[in-house]
Ligand SMILES: O=C(O)CCC(=O)C(=O)O
């Protein structure tokens with residue numbers, strides 16, 4: 219049975235644990251279409267950049283803000299996606315902050331230190347962490363061998379930790395992370411292609427390098443409610459309500475790549491690399 223909507227039990231689970239996994243959020247045809255574009259689309263390839271972890275291993279990613287009429291844009295604007303985000307964030311207008319195609323290559327794909335996404339977004343000048351979440355969709359199998367995401371269950375209730383540079387990333391203040399690790403359960407988020415993980419902006423998460431010989435690719439889309447107006451972020455996608463499209467439009471788009479006019483992020487524009 220394909221996914222339709224989140225239940226009140228699932229919403230409650232998100233509030234308790236800070237995350238929820240939805241198996242088969244996308245069907246196989248949708249995954250095939252998206253993964254084909256991820257590896258074949260010129261715009262996605264041309265606008266990719268590398269971020270180094272502390273050991274110099276690199277993760278390739280492509281980040282864009284405004285969702286268009288391409289296949290990825292339609293996915294991030296789909297009724298299934300926006301309704302799920304609405305259920306979890308509650309009242310307000312759902313806006314798409316940005317999406318990132320995470321390309322964690324075999325042997326070279328770098329690690330991500332323990333962090334909260336709001337550790338970054340605070341620096342963009344957002345004031346309401348409860349109005350923000352991320353959705354990770356697996357495009358390939360993600361498991362312990364190829365560096366799947368790890369989350370610290372319930373850590374969103376601890377509030378925002380201080381974040382400091384770790385390589386070109388932001389890492390949460392280590393003594394606090396260690397204390398949190400002693401108190402909470404660490405969960406390896408193993409996903410099949412098409413599974414989705416919805417997670418709160420303050421949940422602590424990390425991933426290890428991909429030392430396997432299989433890629434670990436995923437899409438991470440961040441959403442925000444329009445009242446949460448940031449005072450540093452200049453791109454307005456995060457305060458522009460999403461124009462919702464029917465779920466069927468993803469397959470109907472028949473592998474449409476991103477437009478070269480898309481507002482892709484250039485690495486030198488990344489606020490967390492510039493703001494102290
Ligand atoms: O893809 C991963 O392993 C983690 C990425 C992440 O947490 C992020 O980009 O904020």
Ligand SMILES: [Fe+2]
Pocket residue numbers: 333334335423
């Ligand atoms: Fe993150």
